Ligand code: OGA
């Protein structure tokens with residue numbers, strides 16, 4: 001039977017990428033309890049079982065969920081409320097903080113992933129504001145809305161708290177690669193980390209569109225909070241099956257990005273993921289993208305390469321890499337966006 005199409009053509013996914021076959025929610029990405037990390041920083045006293053869990057999750061999935069992570073439930077409630085209140089504002093109010101040619105931060109309602117429009121609206125916040133522009137021309141000043149009241153304070157506090165968690169995860173991942181826990185810290189002294197508020201409205205044709213088309217995150221780590229609706233799908237490394245990530249109250253979803261794929265010389269792969277939408281419920285999520293400074297050079301770590309396992313990537317400049325990808329996301333190009341494999345030696 002012909003499906004009655006009610007959404008604009010620009011949102012419609014090619015047949016092969018529509019969100020049809022999602023495998024069960026029952027067993028999917030691993031769940032890791034971080035309560036053994038009682039102090040602020042990871043020390044040598046981190047239990048080996050925890051490190052082994054992180055290693056297996058990064059190797060097999062590139063994705064896992066964490067509980068007992070140290071970010072308070074009260075702060076999560078506050079962030080959820082501020083996010084809902086912001087996206088519920090009239091369009092004209094949201095447009096006052098819209099991204100523009102000079103500054104990509106703030107509100108926007110259209111993004112292309114792989115040249116198809118995503119079914120979502122977004123608000124981007126840089127975690128560390130600075131004057132001027134960075135080496136690839138990004139403005140680093142946030143656009144804060146006047147309403148809802150307390151929006152700025154809430155997300156400044158939230159970014160701080162989640163960034164702290166991201167650094168603890170970075171240390172755990174370093175340990176899982178047999179590296180010193182602070183091995184990666186130097187890459188984040190002028191980090192371009194980004195907090196993104198996502199709103200996926202209900203869609204009359206959820207089978208034809210995606211909230212975010214299939215993609216890989218470019219940065220080092222993503223630490224994402226999702227509400228109870230569900231919709232994030234992850235592709236399993238071993239067989240390419242799609243799995244829905246089950247919403248767990250107050251948990252964070254963690255994934256390694258392209259930068260870790262290069263650093264680890266493919267031991268940890270940046271997993272493909274996408275967001276499916278539904279016809280009834282709004283969905284809200286808040287990813288924190290831990291991203292190196294734009295001027296950072298990223299290449300496979302010396303400690304992880306040898307004659308038997310030679311470097312699989314050439315050095316790349318992180319700023320150039322993300323800006324090349326971003327252009328692909330915003331403009332309609334005939335080719336796929338630049339991807340990490342373009343830097344592969346294979
Ligand atoms: C992203 C993303 C997933 C989600 O913004 O890069 O993958 O659940 N979001 O919103």
Ligand code: NI
Pocket residue numbers: 215216217273
């Ligand atoms: Ni993503």
